Amino acid sequence: MDMSRSGTSRQNWFIVSLLLMALLAGILLALPHLRDVHADTSADGMAELREQLLADPTSISGSWLRTLNPIVKDVQGDLVWNSTQQQGVLRIRDLPDPKAGHFYQLWLYDTHGNTTDGVSGGVLTQSIGSEEVFMPIKTDTPVQEPYKFEFKLQNDQNENGQILLMVQP
Template sequence: MSLLLTVLLAGILLALPHFRDVHADTATDGLATLREELLANPTSISGNWLRTLNPIVKDVQGDLVWNSTQQQGVLRIRDLPKPKAGQFYQLWLYDAQGNSADGISGGLLTQGVGSEELFMEINTATPVQEPYKFEFTLQSNQQETGQILLMVQP
């Protein structure tokens, strides 16, 4: 009886990581599909990341796509180190039709990512009609302005 319980427990423990991976893949599949749909739309703009000389982002790869008509976008990134305690990454969109030269937040990222791709939906509180620049910054809880790490200029 105890042998049967041990085998059953071992089987469950071996299967758990597989179920977690399936769940994680399902979550990113939706954003990967949205990204492909936006890229296929001729009114969307997109671009690859331009890296700064900051060694934090020397291996980072990815891109983003934005559609002003749908007010939707997806950021894709990989090889991004985990930020230190008290720091986070933030995406900024700059709108040529906006009332201010200040960026509009497109979302926060509090984790790093290894060689797997990470997809993040771009969400803005203010509509962005004519973006001319996207900046990906390293922010600190202690400072208002962040350090520019990556940029896309469509």
């Protein structure tokens, strides 16, 4: 009688083990698809957030003012920022890949800030292409009354960066 219980117990553990391995394999196969779905949802979420912020009368917004730098001759977009919510959305398209060792960075300048250096609002490290891309604007330091937003081409050696685009609300 003990032998049949032991055999049945082993059989049950074997079946449970096989089911768990099949479940794990299914999850691993589905994971890349789930990541794509999440990325699409967040892009839609940023577009939705942008619309909500634009509808809020306390938000400020503006279209990009381009410099004469040929890198940004075709760039289009805008941004919206809400000081009460301490969040915003940058919208941009037709931005080329930065050269090796370079990246794009958004800076916010606050009339109530303690520094004239600006507050980082986010970094882009790759090209945008012709697709419209939405990037969240998040700062580590609160920005109460921004008077200027600068989108700069930065590298590790040049802390100041090169201004490519600007919004002055």
